[in-house]
Amino acid sequence: MSKLHVTILKRLGWALVVLFGLSVIIFSLMRIIPGDPARLALGPTVPEEIVEQYRERMHYNDPLPMQYYYWIAGVVKGDLGVSTVTHRSVTKDFSEFLPATLELVIWAGIPPIFFALLLGVLGAMYNNRWPDYIIRFSSYIIIATPAFVWAVLFLLIFGYWFPILPSIGGRISMGYSVPPVTGLMVLDALIDGQSAAAWDAFLHLLLPSLALALGHTMQEARLTRSYMLENAGKDYITMITSQGVPREVINRQFLLKPSVIPTVSIMGLDIAAIFGNAFLVETIFNWPGISRYAMNAILGKDINAVCGVVLLLGVIFILTNLLVDIVVIMLDPRMRQSRSK
Amino acid sequence: MEALKRNWLKFSESKISVIGLVIVSAFLLLAIFGKYMVPYPEHIGSYVDFANAGLAPSSKHLCGTDLMGRDIFSRIIGSFRNTLLMGVIVLCISAPVGFVVGVIAGYNKGKLIDTVLMRITDIFLAIPPLVLALAIASVLEPNLTNSMLAITVMWWPWYARLSYGVTSSLRSENYIIYAELVGAKLPHIIFKEILPNCLSAVLTKMTLDMGYVIIMGATLSYAGLGEQAPKPALGSMISSGVKYMPGQWWLTIFPAIAIILIVLGFNLLGDGISNMLGTEEN
Amino acid sequence: MENMDNAQKDTILEVKDLTVSFDVYGRISHVLDGISFKVKKGERVGLVGESGCGKTTTLKSVLNVLPKNAKINRGEVLFEGKNVFEMKDSELAAMRRTGAGMIFQDPSSALNPVFSIEKQFITALKYAKPNNTPTKELYDIAVEALNNVMLPDPERIMKSFPFQLSGGMKQRVCIAMTIAAGRQLLLADEPGTSLDVTIQDQILRLINKLVLDNHLSVIMVAHSLGVIRESTSYVNIMYAGTVVESGETDDVFQNPRHPYTVALMSCVPKLTGEGIAKGIPGRVPDYMAPPKGCRFSPRCPYAKEVCKAEKPQHLEVSPGHWVSCYFANEVI
Numbered sequence: 001m002s003k004l005h006v007t008i009l010k011r012l013g014w015a016l017v018v019l020f021g022l023s024v025i026i027f028s029l030m031r032i033i034p035g036d037p038a039r040l041a042l043g044p045t046v047p048e049e050i051v052e053q054y055r056e057r058m059h060y061n062d063p064l065p066m067q068y069y070y071w072i073a074g075v076v077k078g079d080l081g082v083s084t085v086t087h088r089s090v091t092k093d094f095s096e097f098l099p100a101t102l103e104l105v106i107w108a109g110i111p112p113i114f115f116a117l118l119l120g121v122l123g124a125m126y127n128n129r130w131p132d133y134i135i136r137f138s139s140y141i142i143i144a145t146p147a148f149v150w151a152v153l154f155l156l157i158f159g160y161w162f163p164i165l166p167s168i169g170g171r172i173s174m175g176y177s178v179p180p181v182t183g184l185m186v187l188d189a190l191i192d193g194q195s196a197a198a199w200d201a202f203l204h205l206l207l208p209s210l211a212l213a214l215g216h217t218m219q220e221a222r223l224t225r226s227y228m229l230e231n232a233g234k235d236y237i238t239m240i241t242s243q244g245v246p247r248e249v250i251n252r253q254f255l256l257k258p259s260v261i262p263t264v265s266i267m268g269l270d271i272a273a274i275f276g277n278a279f280l281v282e283t284i285f286n287w288p289g290i291s292r293y294a295m296n297a298i299l300g301k302d303i304n305a306v307c308g309v310v311l312l313l314g315v316i317f318i319l320t321n322l323l324v325d326i327v328v329i330m331l332d333p334r335m336r337q338s339r340s341k
Numbered sequence: 342m343e344a345l346k347r348n349w350l351k352f353s354e355s356k357i358s359v360i361g362l363v364i365v366s367a368f369l370l371l372a373i374f375g376k377y378m379v380p381y382p383e384h385i386g387s388y389v390d391f392a393n394a395g396l397a398p399s400s401k402h403l404c405g406t407d408l409m410g411r412d413i414f415s416r417i418i419g420s421f422r423n424t425l426l427m428g429v430i431v432l433c434i435s436a437p438v439g440f441v442v443g444v445i446a447g448y449n450k451g452k453l454i455d456t457v458l459m460r461i462t463d464i465f466l467a468i469p470p471l472v473l474a475l476a477i478a479s480v481l482e483p484n485l486t487n488s489m490l491a492i493t494v495m496w497w498p499w500y501a502r503l504s505y506g507v508t509s510s511l512r513s514e515n516y517i518i519y520a521e522l523v524g525a526k527l528p529h530i531i532f533k534e535i536l537p538n539c540l541s542a543v544l545t546k547m548t549l550d551m552g553y554v555i556i557m558g559a560t561l562s563y564a565g566l567g568e569q570a571p572k573p574a575l576g577s578m579i580s581s582g583v584k585y586m587p588g589q590w591w592l593t594i595f596p597a598i599a600i601i602l603i604v605l606g607f608n609l610l611g612d613g614i615s616n617m618l619g620t621e622e623n
Numbered sequence: 624m625e626n627m628d629n630a631q632k633d634t635i636l637e638v639k640d641l642t643v644s645f646d647v648y649g650r651i652s653h654v655l656d657g658i659s660f661k662v663k664k665g666e667r668v669g670l671v672g673e674s675g676c677g678k679t680t681t682l683k684s685v686l687n688v689l690p691k692n693a694k695i696n697r698g699e700v701l702f703e704g705k706n707v708f709e710m711k712d713s714e715l716a717a718m719r720r721t722g723a724g725m726i727f728q729d730p731s732s733a734l735n736p737v738f739s740i741e742k743q744f745i746t747a748l749k750y751a752k753p754n755n756t757p758t759k760e761l762y763d764i765a766v767e768a769l770n771n772v773m774l775p776d777p778e779r780i781m782k783s784f785p786f787q788l789s790g791g792m793k794q795r796v797c798i799a800m801t802i803a804a805g806r807q808l809l810l811a812d813e814p815g816t817s818l819d820v821t822i823q824d825q826i827l828r829l830i831n832k833l834v835l836d837n838h839l840s841v842i843m844v845a846h847s848l849g850v851i852r853e854s855t856s857y858v859n860i861m862y863a864g865t866v867v868e869s870g871e872t873d874d875v876f877q878n879p880r881h882p883y884t885v886a887l888m889s890c891v892p893k894l895t896g897e898g899i900a901k902g903i904p905g906r907v908p909d910y911m912a913p914p915k916g917c918r919f920s921p922r923c924p925y926a927k928e929v930c931k932a933e934k935p936q937h938l939e940v941s942p943g944h945w946v947s948c949y950f951a952n953e954v955i
Contacts, residue, residue, distance in 0.1 A: 021464030025473070029480060140357070144605035146556045148563050148576075149597045152583055156594075160587035233690055235732040242686045243747040243800065244720030253746075258737045276471020280563055284583065298479035299565065310468075310476045317469050332737055333784040354648055 003336050004329065011325050015318050022314040023075070026307045027068050037303070041084060075311065081304035085297060090308040093293060098312070099183025100171055101278060101289035106184070107205050108212035108274050113267070116217045117260060120224025124259075125251070127229060135225070139218035147277035150211035151284040158207060165207055168286045172201045208285040212277055216270035220263050227259035257331065265328045268321040275313050351617045358613020364606025372421040384411040385419030387571035398591050405591035407582075413591065416573040417599045423485060423568055424575060424603065427558040428551045431492045436543055438493075439500025444531055444539075446501070447508025459505060462498045470495035471557060478566040485568040488561040492554060503546060507539045541618050549611035552604040559600050575600050635808050635840050636662040636685065636723070640698035643680055643689065652910040654680050655864045656918065657698065659937065662808065662840050669851040669872065670844045671887070672861035675907055678844045679728065681861075682810045685842075686719055702808075720751040723808035724801035726830070729817040730793035734785040741765070741781040744800055751804030768803035769796065772829060791822040795829070802833055809834060809841040816846075827854060848887065852876055860884045863907050863918040866937065870944035880946045882923045917947070925950050 030037070038055040055061055059070045074080070080090035123135045159167035171185050172178065176197040178189045186205065189198035231237060232255060240254050241247070275291075282292035290309060297305035329335045353359050376382055390410030398405045404413040446458040470492075477491035511517055511534070520530055561567045562576025570577065575596045582592025643655040655677045662668045670678050683689045685700055687707045699706040702718050710718065727733035735743055744765040745758065752761060762781070769777035772795040785793055794814060801809060811830055815823030831854050834841045845851050851858055851872065858875050860868040860883065868881040879885045886903045905922035914920055920930040929949055937947045 017460065018464050018467040021461070022468060025464070025468070026476075029476060032480065140605060140608065141601065144552065144608055145597075145601050146559055146604075148560055149579065149600060152579060152586075152593055152597065155583070156586050156590060235727055235729065236735040238683070238688050238690075239725070239727055239733040239797070240735065240743065240747065242683075242688045242719055242725045243804075244716045244718075244750050245746055246716065246750065249746070249750075254735050254738065254743075258735065261737065272469035273471065275469045276475070277560070279471070279475060280560060294475075295564065298475060301479070303480065306476050306479055310472055313472050314468050318467055321467065333739070334736060334786050351648060 007329055007336060008326055011322055015322050018318055019315065022318070023072055023311065024068070026311050026314075027071055029310070030071075030303055030307050031064070031067075041082075041304075080308035080311070083297065083302050083305040085300045085302045085305065090305050093305065094290065094308065094312060097288060097290040097293045099180075100185075100287060101282065101291055103171075103184040103186070104205065104209055104212065104278060104282070104287060104289060105271070105274050107209040108278075109216075109271055112213040112217040113220065116220035117224055117263070119218075119221035120228065120259075120263070121251075121256065123221065123225035124228035124232070127225075132225075135221065139222050142214050142218040143222075145215070147211050147215060147273075148280035148284060150214055151208065151281045154207045154211055155284060166200075166204045167207050169204060170286060170288055171204050172197065173204075176200060208281050208287050211281050211285075212274050215277075216273060220267070220270065223263045223266070224259060227262055228255060231255055231259050261328060261332045264324065264331065268317075268324040271320045271324075272317055275317060348617055352613050355613060355616065358609050358616070361606050361609025361611075361613055364602060365610050368421060368603050368606060369425065371418050372425040375418040375421055379412075379415035379418045381412040381415040382419075384415045385573055395585075395589055397589075404595040405589070407578075407592055408585070408589075413578075413595055416578065417575070417596055420568075420573040420575050420578070420596075420599075421603075423572070424555055424558065427485070427489055427492075428554045428607075430489050431496055431554045431558075432547045432550060435493045435496035436500045436547055439497040439502075440504045440536075440539065440543065442497070443501040443504030443506075444508045444535060447505040448512060448531070448535075450509045450512055458501070462501045462505075465495065465498040466502070468495075471560060474557060474561065475564065475566065478561055478564075483566045483569065485574075488558060488567045491561065491566075492557050496550070496554070499550075500543060500546070503542055504539045507542060508535055511535055511538055545611070545615045545618055548607065548614050551611065552607040555600070555604055555607065633663045634661050634701075635664050635703060636842075637701040638681070638685070638698070639701065641681065641684055641700060642695070642697035643677075643684060644694050644696055645690075646692045646694065647911075650911050653864070653913050654910055655684070656913070657934075658861075658864070658866055659698075660859045660866060660869060662842060664807075665838050665840055666857060667834060667841045667843060667855045669855035669858040670842060670861055671848060671851050671858060672846065673907060674846060676861045677864040678861060679812050680864075682725055682812050682842065682844060685723060685808075685810060686725055687715060688725075716750070721804055721806055723810060724804070724806040725810040726794070726797055726801055726812060726814045728813045730790055730797050731785065731817070733797050734793055736785055738784070739781070740783055740785070740788075740796055744768075744781065744796075744803075747800055748803060764803055765799070768799035771802070771833070772796075772799045774799070790818045791826065794818060794822075794826050798826075798830065798833070802837070802839075807840060809839050810844075811841060812844045813846065830854075848876075860887065863913065864910070865918055865934075865947065867919065867948070868944075868946045869937075874941075874944050878941075878944070880940055880944070880951045881919075881948050882925050882950075883919045917949075925953070 036051075038051050038058065038060055042051055042054060059067050062070070078091050080094075082088065083090050083093055086093055119135050119139075123132045126132045155167050158165045166173065172189075176189070176194065178185060178194065178197055178201070179192055181188050181191050185201040186198050189195070189201055237250060237255060240250055245254075278289065278291040279295050281287070282289045283295045286292070290312070294306060294309035296302075297309065352362075371378070376385065379385070388409065388411055390406075393402075393406050393410040394408050396402055396406040396410075402412050402414065404417065406412055407416070442458050442462065446455045446462075449455045474488075474491040474495050477494060478488050481487040481490070517530060517534055520534060525534075558567060559574075559576035559579075562574040563580045565577065565580065567576060568574040570581075578596040579593050579600075582589065582596070585592055638658055638660050641655055641658040642653075645652040645654055658677070658681055660668065660670075670681065672678055680689065680693070684695070685702070685707065687700075687710075689695075695708055699708060701707075702722055705714065705718075707715065707718065734740070741762070745761050748761045748764060749756070749758075752764070765781065766777045769780055774780050774792060774795050780788070780792070780796065788796065798814070809830070814830060815826045818826065827850060830841070830843075833839070841855075843851065843855050855872050858869065858872045859866045860875065860881065862883045868875060868879065868884045875884065876888070879888050883903075890903065903922060908914055908918055908921060914931065916933050917923070917926070917930045917935055920926040923930065927949070935947045935949050937945050938951070940946050940951045
């Protein structure tokens, strides 16, 4: 087995440990809520014997480690309990709301990376000239603006003042009917051959994903720029320059790659920020995703749904981080060495 | 004195960090004395004047009035104290907690306690912070204290990472080993040898983090999990204004601008400080 | 007249009155102040001085690869008669590809950490060799070059990444990359300093061997006098961005005339000598505000008013032996 495989396996094992830790944190969260969980689930009017029966059935009378065992055994089987707001199984709610969020996060997370790299490279190339000043100045303002403020501003500007883009109509306009295949609306419409529907769905995605994307895009652009400038002064660039390799080749290969690696390696954090911000952005744009569902659950004290969402997003986050790690290992030969010395 | 002057020269090298310093100073002043400086101090709280409700910005009400007839400008300034408290308290708890965890783990590098502490730290880092903060804030009573608590729970691991890195590299430095050999007590080593070395990194990170913490606080407040009405908070002012867009746009726009300016100020200041300390090392 | 032409043809590199400053956070650091020296074809020239006296800056000027904050205030660097600061891009590229090449002080920072040796070596060769040289041929040239620097298993080295090689191996790779394209002038910037002593010795021997075998010219930069004495025939002593003394290596070592050179020599512990070496009191001046006259004057035991007022000229005190000091004849 190659070193690469060993490293990836190690990361996988570590992901499992983190997953376990995450489940313990979420379980503790469910148990620190003030009040009796059985009473909270059934409501104040149900007679005490029924509550007691429920308690027995849910193992609430057992010691905590046993309770954890029963809970996690259920979770592994896909049983996250019943939502007290929708009165359906949380897992079922997920299958309905998750695809919309995934589509949003994918659009907000992946295409902007290329803009970020482009802006970063431009900023470094035109260091201390006007393109650099414009990029830097706007990045300061954009990074200082919380995602939910972007959402509100877009709503005001494009929803009311210049209604050129759909802003609160959900994922697609009325009148289109797209059969679900992947759950990702644009893709499904394309699969079904409805290019007009795909374009319409894309327009619906534009504002919410932009609100989620702006901050991390500019952050990544700034990082790329500063790593490019820092690395440009390194000996290895002077060395390859002194060998007579043309500047464009140096910039495109020998400078870009080492400067991009640190930016890529923090992208996991950006994904986390996108998921967190999606809570408010989905609510503001009325986007029928899991975050808006969770936001309602939070406000309605729907603990099964809240914990289910945290667990789900934790798992997604751990998986994307694993993916980011693997990409970094592919890009950076130094990471292929086993880390423990 | 000479060093101070040199640092100031380096800091003021970039005009943009001086702008940050000006914004932050103004913000601090307003957070502390704003209550006595605003045109309508009684509007910072429960106050009703329906005759003047929903007025557009004018010379009398710079940012207009809300639906209770309260002056928005006064309420924005009135919310600064809590905004500042949010940042200061979260960072002043999470930085020392993280420092202690990081130093204990780093000092015992390679031992069981190192593994346990740093793995726990990593688990906290592996959860989207805003998601868990929202969840924690939601199971607790929604108020300012609990929202600070929720953010603190998510913030200390960064400081643990940072001081762990510094400590574990110092651990093998000769002067620490000598200090041990001549019988220096652990508190001496931690506070006299390790702390001074971590300090500049930790302080730089604290100024850089201030803006992020304020953003998170505003986000929780927007979700209704922060300071409750009638007390003003920038996030909740925006969320209660959204329903009245676009007619009464001033309900949302001005608090939004206030958040952007505050965060911008701290980010610029933080960059200036980290540049200053960064070049100091070279 | 004919003699002049011959002398010009013989000279591969001439540095004339080179004056370079750096912009450090808005303050100007005057690092090089009127450096002049020559390198003849096949000659081995040394540049000696304390750390931070501008040796590396001088070498980087030769290849015109100074950092962005550097400014050439005065002077020129003539490579085969052409000023590198005025060369067209294509001429500059040609000079770097086949004319002169530099071996860096710290091999672990001179190789790109995220590309294999093969990628870096082949890319460099691709531009140095005629267009459309097949990659296979470039690969063979690289392997042979690695062989010539006594690296075992060159094929494995080619596949390696820098972090997988030791410091000595990396320095050999850098030397191979610099030699392989057939460059005439080698700029060796303290090529062993960052390595441990035995490796340092091997690297220097290797460079000397390659220089002699391939009839190359070399500028050997060092702060160790032993290295210079062993491997150069002509030496320039540098102090704080100025050349204070120059001449045949043996001549300069036997009859040092500049107070700094004298002090430098007495810093070397001699096996036969009095044991502990004397240090030079004081330190290198602040480049932001260098002394107006002779830059060594604040540390010089012989300094008089005139030294502080005006910079001394570089004068020939005996045939082929040049010194920048008003009192060169009084110093023993």
